[in-house]
Amino acid sequence: MTALLSIRDLTVTYRRDGSEVAALKHVSLDVAAGERFAIIGESGSGKSTLALAIAGLLPQSTRIGGRIDWLGRDHAPLGGRDIGFVFQDPSASLDPVMAIGEQIAEVAHTHLGLTWSQSYAKAKSLLERVRLPEPDAALRAYPHQLSGGQKQRVAIAAAIAAGPKLLIADEATSALDTIVQAEIVALIRHLVAEDGMTLLFVSHDIALAAELAERIAVFRHGQLVELGATAQIIASPGDAYTRALLDAHLGLDAEPLLQQAGASG
Amino acid sequence: MSSPLLAVSGLTRRYRGGDKTIAAVDDVSFHIEPGETLALAGPSGSGKSTIARLLLRLIEPDAGHIEFEGGDFLSLNGTALRARRARLQMVFQDPLAAFNPRASVARVIDDPLRIHGIASRKERPRRIAALLERVGLSADLAARAIHEVSGGQRQRIAIARAIATNPSLIVLDEAVSALDVSVRRQILQLLLDLQREERIAYLFISHDLGVISAIAHRVVILDAGRVAESGDARAVIGAPQSAIGKALVAAAPKLNRTSTQGPADRQ
């Protein structure tokens, strides 16, 4: 297994109004090239901060300690070209007054040096790849004309337009209902396999992550709690917090919390 | 059997979308017994939240009847409607958006007590403290501003506010969807405790079948504004008959904790 990136002793501190908040504390981990890696945690765990730090998207005022090393490349990765990022809220990451085709074509034009007509052809083929119905019409559509799931498909198309090595999905399915969520997860799995991308899947939902990822890192209060192969984390978690997360999951087969006797029927 | 707590029949609400009208809720009927949890499930756009807003009279239906505690709920207006609202409460999905951003914790719980004349001005601080403790919070929290408390605490405060007027039915609109999993479980437990002790009925709106199968007695599955199927929650989720029911069950993330196998297509 060749490593794609290596994180050593990463500490991230946000500064706001004179006070400092440590969002990540001494995190070290490696991500292998081509693997599907999940980062799991509840709110305040630092999981999104880690994703932003890897993508180089932290605000200027943030203090960053430790190292993030990209192995096997001679230059620092460029957001948009080497890293695709899909955010939780697709409405926030898409420009509301720009046609969808243009938004995707712009990525291809900027990072791949294609002409505009080549870029639009690329945009159309990307919309086909993310299985948006009627890609020709969609090129000219605006974000508000699409449903939440369709917008997330467009955001994914824009994220992979420049052929990145790493795709980061930060709670990319949390705002969607279960059915659309399952479709988007299937789409991400398919695209990552087809292009040989590395996937960083950030989520609060350990069951969802377990369906997609080969390895899982569990975060809590800015610290890495546990890291391991999915099957091992799920079947025999080493940390009490991981076990608590698994126990808190309410699956279809979970024990009912309800005492049926409480019903008056 | 006595008459149900809530009986909804033929409920319809249309929206004008361009030049055609779309029925967000289309001829929906269901009923809720006292002390029962009925879940409304369905994908986004299936009409779940519209039904919640119709029941609370936040919007008015184009057709249908709502009978609540034996009376015609849709015929109430003005003072009579406001007084009746004490018995039918709601908890919203986003506990931050559901409160006036300028309010304190004490004020959001004080409002229903004051409006419905439940306690005298002198007695109300004690009632607020008791309600906070009832939902598992410290009474000291009363002095804080709403934006200063955590998401889980805020949802407990929303529940305290909802039970302040001693309601017989609470509509929970995706009330645990925005919470962390560990907090979610505690809130569900709190809801069940309240139900057992006070015989409150819930209309539990969610797209998460896992949560529904854990706490609901019965479920109504909606698709495009219509009832696709309904019945005992665990029976329906265990063997769905409708296409949308099958799709919802198939899409729910499953955690296989005994297997040593990883994802199916692992290389």
Add this chain to the structure above:
Amino acid sequence: MSPLRRFLRTPEAIAGAIILVALFAMALAAPLFFPGDPQAIAGAALLPPFQDWSLPLGTDRLGRDVLAELFHGARTSLAVGLAAAAAALVVGAIVGTLAGFAGGLVDEVLMRVTDAFQTVPGFLLALAFVSVVGPSLGVVIAAIVLGAWTGPARVARAEVLSIRERDFVAGARVIGMHPLEIAFREVLPNALPPVLALSSVIVAAAILTEAALSFLGLGDPNRVTWGGMIAEGRAVLRTAPFLSIIPGVALVLTVLGVYLAGEGVVETTAVRRNLS
């Protein structure tokens, strides 16, 4: 960082604050420095400034102390400006909130009334009102409010229209709160910030309108006003231009100070909103 320190970070805000502080000091100190009637004769007529140090800014045609008049005029300008702006904001916020929250027929009627007031120039409205009712401080303030409340009303309505769709308003209805309480206790306070951002413009405009009314002889005759002083000086504009220039400069500085300080406040609150 405290709001005050953040406010004083921009040079505009500092300049505006200095001018306004000086103005308030003048207004408050007027009865201390110049206890008598400022309209009483203090010396020879038309004494130029900087000649007699007991009358540093000279005297007007009737021999009244210009500096004393300037100090007392500051009282009138500030009183009228602040009172008119406060009244305009209150009336506008109430009308806008009622229109936006009630919707339907109430909204239609209130907004057509607003249109009607807005199509007539505010100054003409004030002029007509004072001419009919007669000049006094209260009437002048009311006259200025007639033309100034429409802006705040429109801003408040637009803000209320978006706020009333928020969940917490639905929540207030669910607990059975009376619509009027929802409108004025839940919605209005949250709609206020952009309305208050208008206040500096309204204060400045009110001060100018008051000066213009006084210039035309429609100010309160029992009070010294800067507009009245300019009008007084007009008759001797060639021989004693300082009689018009001094109150004119005071007026310009005041309006400038109000604008600059208002900009500073808007900037400060904008920064705070970005942070939160």
